[in-house]
Amino acid sequence: MDTLKIGVVGLGYVGLPLAVAFGKMFPTLGFDLQHGRIEALQRGEDHTLEVSAEELAEARLLRFSSQPADLSPCTVYIVAVPTPVDLHKRPNLGPLLSASASVAPHLRPGDCVIFESTVYPGATEEICVPVLEKGSGLRCNHEFTVGYSPERINPGDKEHRLSHIVKITSGSTEAAAEFVDRLYRQIIQAGTHKASSIRVAEAAKVIENIQRDINIALMNELAMLFNRMGIDTQEVLAAAGSKWNFLKFQPGLVGGHCIGVDPYYLTHKARELGYFPEIILAGRRVNDKMGLYVANQVVQLMTRKGLSLVHARVLVMGLTFKENCPDVRNTLVLSVVEELCRFHLHVAVCDPWVAEEEGQQALASLVQRGVEAQRLSWIAEPEPNRYQAIVLAVAHQQFVAMGVEQIRALGVEGAVIFDVKHILPAEAVDGRL
Numbered sequence: 001m002d003t004l005k006i007g008v009v010g011l012g013y014v015g016l017p018l019a020v021a022f023g024k025m026f027p028t029l030g031f032d033l034q035h036g037r038i039e040a041l042q043r044g045e046d047h048t049l050e051v052s053a054e055e056l057a058e059a060r061l062l063r064f065s066s067q068p069a070d071l072s073p074c075t076v077y078i079v080a081v082p083t084p085v086d087l088h089k090r091p092n093l094g095p096l097l098s099a100s101a102s103v104a105p106h107l108r109p110g111d112c113v114i115f116e117s118t119v120y121p122g123a124t125e126e127i128c129v130p131v132l133e134k135g136s137g138l139r140c141n142h143e144f145t146v147g148y149s150p151e152r153i154n155p156g157d158k159e160h161r162l163s164h165i166v167k168i169t170s171g172s173t174e175a176a177a178e179f180v181d182r183l184y185r186q187i188i189q190a191g192t193h194k195a196s197s198i199r200v201a202e203a204a205k206v207i208e209n210i211q212r213d214i215n216i217a218l219m220n221e222l223a224m225l226f227n228r229m230g231i232d233t234q235e236v237l238a239a240a241g242s243k244w245n246f247l248k249f250q251p252g253l254v255g256g257h258c259i260g261v262d263p264y265y266l267t268h269k270a271r272e273l274g275y276f277p278e279i280i281l282a283g284r285r286v287n288d289k290m291g292l293y294v295a296n297q298v299v300q301l302m303t304r305k306g307l308s309l310v311h312a313r314v315l316v317m318g319l320t321f322k323e324n325c326p327d328v329r330n331t332l333v334l335s336v337v338e339e340l341c342r343f344h345l346h347v348a349v350c351d352p353w354v355a356e357e358e359g360q361q362a363l364a365s366l367v368q369r370g371v372e373a374q375r376l377s378w379i380a381e382p383e384p385n386r387y388q389a390i391v392l393a394v395a396h397q398q399f400v401a402m403g404v405e406q407i408r409a410l411g412v413e414g415a416v417i418f419d420v421k422h423i424l425p426a427e428a429v430d431g432r433l
Contacts, residue, residue, distance in 0.1 A: 023062025104135025318394025
């Protein structure tokens with residue numbers, strides 16, 4: 001271990017905490033193709049807010065680069081790049097293949113490449129290894145080895161951080177598996193779980209989020225049903241939750257880099273094998289349409305209260321996929337905004353956790369989908385007594401702190417308040433999931 005030089009490829013929510021943790025113990029290079037990202041980190045600034053300036057400073061053996069040649073001295077490469085889906089919900093392995101191709105020319109006998117990106121079972125050895133072999137001229141398990149240790153980062157979660165989450169490890173040979181496990185035990189206080197193979201580790205990761213996706217889908221379907229029955233879903237869940245083994249999931253908008261994406265990786269592989277999954281995709285269908293459901297509920301409530309939709313203004317509070325983090329990846333709040341605009345409403349979006357430029361870019365993506373630009377606006381501070389409807393989309397601490405009176409003051413008299421995240425008491429809102 002004393003001679004290790006680690007290269008972390010991809011410095012997002014997953015890669016940066018890894019680079020910082022390893023950079024406290026081993027010479028570590030944090031590599032990212034985005035030069036602006038490198039410059040910010042060199043100044044001690046992390047826009048993801050996962051790592052503080054103090055933590056960056058503590059990683060004294062860590063340096064950053066956007067130059068591929070700087071990867072050459074490394075002996076261990078950890079690939080932590082995104083694995084998104086395309087517009088047709090098909091796995092986009094482009095970033096993973098590109099990262100593998102960047103590492104390959106620098107591989108030397110004895111090196112190890114560890115992948116953290118979420119993939120379907122078999123992808124590491126079937127997709128990534130051939131790229132590494134072709135680019136290096138070396139043979140896997142002869143001159144170099146690979147490992148897989150899936151990320152379990154929860155953006156914005158200051159309690160369950162990298163070192164406090166049990167790490168699954170695996171390797172392409174028994175020796176590689178033992179090496180990968182020992183390596184991660186250096187930085188993971190919670191311990192590790194060594195899987196018997198890379199495929200087992202890949203499968204374990206992908207089903208973690210599928211399980212959550214299906215359970216939330218069930219809650220969303222129940223919420224839609226109970227709404228028709230005139231029953232408050234939260235009261236039902238509180239009553240059912242009094243039983244010791246009731247699973248306490250909540251309805252909501254399922255977005256982000258994991259839950260809304262990972263199921264499509266497994267279903268893609270399943271279809272290749274001639275198996276057509278039903279429950280997994282049913283959960284995805286339910287959760288994917290929840291943004292449309294919320295928007296339609298808001299419009300129905302406005303109509304029932306006699307509020308004219310012509311020139312009406314709606315305030316959407318929150319854009320990120322979850323509370324108290326700046327991550328807008330795959331946020332379903334955008335689908336709420338898009339559907340509201342389809343009703344010819346004027347929608348203003350505010351989010352104290354999102355930089356104005358990023359917020360504007362997110363709204364611009366809706367314009368590319370056909371939404372009229374004049375119906376969208378990004379605002380820093382909502383004006384009082386202005387909106388016919390208010391959608392509490394994300395439970396940011398700032399919104400929670402406002403309370404009923406401050407939030408209601410933003411709307412005109414009789415304005416609709418729809419609370420997606422149960423920020424306010426049931427009696428203070430017109431609708432909620």
